[in-house]
Amino acid sequence: MRSRLFSGILLLWMMQYLISSTHIPLLWGPPRRVESVNPKIGVHTRLTDEVEPWKIARTLEMVREMGASWIVEYFPWGYYEPSPGHFSWDHADMVVDMARHEGLTVVARLGFVPQWARPEGSTPSYLDAAHFDDFAHYAAEFVRHYRGKVGYVIVWNEPNLSLEWGYRPVDPVAYTDLLCRTYRAIKEVAPEVQVLGGALAPTLAPPGSEWGMNDVAYLQAMYDAGAASCFDILAVHAYGWTFPPDAPPAADAINFSRTVLLREVMVRNRDAQKKVMITEGGWNDHPRWTKAVRPMQRVVYTLQAYEMVWKSWDWAVAFCPWAFRYPRAAHSYQDYFTFVTVDFVPKPIYVAVQAYARGEIRPTWEDVARLFLEERP
Amino acid sequence: MRRWGVVGLLGVFLLMVGLWMWPQVRDRFFPQDKVWEHIQRTGRWRVGMDPSFPPFEMVEGGQIVGLDADLARAIADQWGVQVDLVGVGFDGLIDAVRTGRVDAAISAIPYDPLLTRDVRFSRPYFDAGWRVVVLPDSAIHTLADLAGKKVAVEWGSEGDMWARRLRRKYPGLTLVLKPSLDEALRALLDGEVDAAVVDGVTALQHAHRVREILPPLSHEGYVVVVPYRAPLLHRAVDEALLRLEQEGVLKALVERWIKGEDR
Numbered sequence: 001m002r003s004r005l006f007s008g009i010l011l012l013w014m015m016q017y018l019i020s021s022t023h024i025p026l027l028w029g030p031p032r033r034v035e036s037v038n039p040k041i042g043v044h045t046r047l048t049d050e051v052e053p054w055k056i057a058r059t060l061e062m063v064r065e066m067g068a069s070w071i072v073e074y075f076p077w078g079y080y081e082p083s084p085g086h087f088s089w090d091h092a093d094m095v096v097d098m099a100r101h102e103g104l105t106v107v108a109r110l111g112f113v114p115q116w117a118r119p120e121g122s123t124p125s126y127l128d129a130a131h132f133d134d135f136a137h138y139a140a141e142f143v144r145h146y147r148g149k150v151g152y153v154i155v156w157n158e159p160n161l162s163l164e165w166g167y168r169p170v171d172p173v174a175y176t177d178l179l180c181r182t183y184r185a186i187k188e189v190a191p192e193v194q195v196l197g198g199a200l201a202p203t204l205a206p207p208g209s210e211w212g213m214n215d216v217a218y219l220q221a222m223y224d225a226g227a228a229s230c231f232d233i234l235a236v237h238a239y240g241w242t243f244p245p246d247a248p249p250a251a252d253a254i255n256f257s258r259t260v261l262l263r264e265v266m267v268r269n270r271d272a273q274k275k276v277m278i279t280e281g282g283w284n285d286h287p288r289w290t291k292a293v294r295p296m297q298r299v300v301y302t303l304q305a306y307e308m309v310w311k312s313w314d315w316a317v318a319f320c321p322w323a324f325r326y327p328r329a330a331h332s333y334q335d336y337f338t339f340v341t342v343d344f345v346p347k348p349i350y351v352a353v354q355a356y357a358r359g360e361i362r363p364t365w366e367d368v369a370r371l372f373l374e375e376r377p
Numbered sequence: 378m379r380r381w382g383v384v385g386l387l388g389v390f391l392l393m394v395g396l397w398m399w400p401q402v403r404d405r406f407f408p409q410d411k412v413w414e415h416i417q418r419t420g421r422w423r424v425g426m427d428p429s430f431p432p433f434e435m436v437e438g439g440q441i442v443g444l445d446a447d448l449a450r451a452i453a454d455q456w457g458v459q460v461d462l463v464g465v466g467f468d469g470l471i472d473a474v475r476t477g478r479v480d481a482a483i484s485a486i487p488y489d490p491l492l493t494r495d496v497r498f499s500r501p502y503f504d505a506g507w508r509v510v511v512l513p514d515s516a517i518h519t520l521a522d523l524a525g526k527k528v529a530v531e532w533g534s535e536g537d538m539w540a541r542r543l544r545r546k547y548p549g550l551t552l553v554l555k556p557s558l559d560e561a562l563r564a565l566l567d568g569e570v571d572a573a574v575v576d577g578v579t580a581l582q583h584a585h586r587v588r589e590i591l592p593p594l595s596h597e598g599y600v601v602v603v604p605y606r607a608p609l610l611h612r613a614v615d616e617a618l619l620r621l622e623q624e625g626v627l628k629a630l631v632e633r634w635i636k637g638e639d640r
Contacts, residue, residue, distance in 0.1 A: 123472045163469035167476045211465070287534060287558050287576055290429040295533025296556055331487035331597045332467070333430070341538060348533040372532065372554075 033103045034069045036357040040310045042070025042320035043339065044280055047095050048079070050327040057098050058344055059325055064102040066339070066350055067357020070318040071104050072154070072279045076112030077138045078124055084116060084134070089145055096149050107152040107196070107279060107320070110139055118166070126166025132178045136185035143190040152194045154235050154279060155182045158201035160218040162211050170213045172221035180230035197231030198222070199279055200262070202239055202254045216251065216261050223269040233274060233317060236262055238281035241291040245305040256281065256305055263315060275317045278309065282321030286333035296368065299352045303363030306356065348372060410609035412480055420458045424449045425465040425479035432578070432634040433485040444634035445483045448502065451626055455617040471496060474602050480610065482602040497611040500618055501598030502627060505577035507539050508594055510587040512565065517572060520590060525549035526571035529561040536561070536574035539594045562587070581635045
């Protein structure tokens with residue numbers, strides 16, 4: 001009688017655990033492996049606001065099936081440390097565990113200031129110096145929690161834009177201070193974790209602009225402030241706008257090869273031994289946005305960019321274009337950056353990257369046209 | 378004694394309900410709006426837009442022009458104030474409104490139900506959603522009539538996605554893939570296909586030679602965004618938009634910037 005009661009309680013407990021557990025049932029089966037001819041293929045996912053576990057699992061499964069080995073994902077400080085010193089990693093655990101199960105390497109982008117660490121009425125990108133150590137503490141706790149699981153961490157996002165710096169004038173010296181404090185805090189906990197700095201927005205903002213600072217100038221200002229000893233890899237945002245990936249870099253142009261200008265700043269500052277990772281970028285195919293290209297161009301340019309990063313840019317670790325899928329439609333040109341729709345319908349770019357990663361097509365107009373004619377009667 | 382205790386508890390309860398409801402009551406009956414007061418006091422309305430989205434906003438001769446720019450001026454004219462157009466990247470527009478960097482944003486921004494506690498959205502002034510168009514004398518009158526017909530789309534576009542959904546629903550529908558929206562429409566005008574899937578702007582640009590099949594495949598209602606703390610500005614924008622619609626000004630702006638593009 002007692003053992004039957006015990007079995008019943010155990011069964012109920014297991015059922016309750018399975019029902020309440022957010023991701024364990026979705027991890028059944030052996031760990032998967034990405035199969036791709038190009039090991040530098042990555043993509044920026046958007047799982048932060050994705051609530052349903054099956055959608056997170058499906059997203060990451062599709063990323064693997066596309067042939068991408070890397071994902072960049074956002075882990076907002078405000079979500080995981082809602083009050084000082086109290087951490088809640090449930091959602092992040094789900095994303096990291098599922099990504100690892102799919103054989104993906106996770107690059108964690110940290111940002112988003114919790115309400116308790118900023119003034120009322122400010123935006124989540126507002127962080128004043130008094131709270132830099134709080135952010136560094138969050139980063140350290142993050143790498144402690146995910147030690148052995150997440151080996152790459154990006155400190156902040158696009159600090160050269162006023163909107164990403166709490167709508168204050170941008171400040172490369174202050175950002176470098178934040179980067180250095182965070183770097184030291186991370187290395188104390190997990191010296192093997194690679195810290196990515198920069199993640200600057202490509203912009204031609206003129207000197208003194210209230211909206212931002214030229215990314216090349218900002219990076220030099222970071223070096224002047226002592227950033228060289230405070231990051232392991234430079235995170236770069238490489239948007240192609242209307243230009244092909246091999247359009248030459250120029251100080252007065254924003255294109256994919258602008259990455260080379262940032263690389264040159266690193267070399268000039270005797271930092272050439274470090275690598276670059278493109279953690280955002282790519283092309284958009286909205287019919288009306290002036291910075292967009294046609295869908296076919298987007299496909300070919302993206303494949304060519306993957307190829308270029310792999311074969312020509314030995315100083316680049318990976319190319320992770322923005323963005324794999326949105327949890328909900330933006331109903332604006334931003335939807336035209338994605339690889340699959342909100343309801344998981346693969347766009348032609350997804351099909352083409354998959355074929356390229358499998359070695360079925362080369363990154364040429366002819367091969368893409370052939371694929372599209374064969375694949376889509 | 379016990380009765381007084383109950384009355385006391387009831388009083389505390391009512392006081393708490395009152396405190397909880399006070400913000401809503403205040404906003405409803407005694408609205409305060411420093412943004413609106415500032416606009417009226419200074420006679421200037423600062424509007425953010427990303428001038429990279431023709432025909433709604435673009436830069437010509439160093440000036441921001443387009444439907445949204447003219448719409449901002451038309452609204453400001455209703456209030457007797459000047460408008461200052463400020464170029465802001467699309468990604469930063471909502472935060473620019475929230476933080477008071479601009480008083481409003483008009484930039485082909487779609488309504489977003491998840492942001493209604495951060496900012497206020499006006500009534501829509503334009504619908505850019507995807508739709509099916511046919512020639513005026515076509516026998517196609519409903520989406521169901523597309524079964525067995527040839528439909529041109531821009532390959533890989535949102536319209537392509539919609540057409541594939543239609544194909545699942547209406548057997549026999551054949552997709553004819555074209556490299557651009559213009560070429561999809563050209564295929565329709567040349568009689569190569571029976572219908573084309575285009576966005577709202579393209580449909581309007583060619584409204585004089587194609588007919589739209591209702592209902593639209595999707596809705597992308599563009600709205601004016603104002604700060605959440607600006608209920609009076611919100612009301613003023615909605616009233617101005619309604620007046621502009623009733624007076625035919627909105628229609629004239631669409632004629633000028635969208636229908637005029639193709640003429």
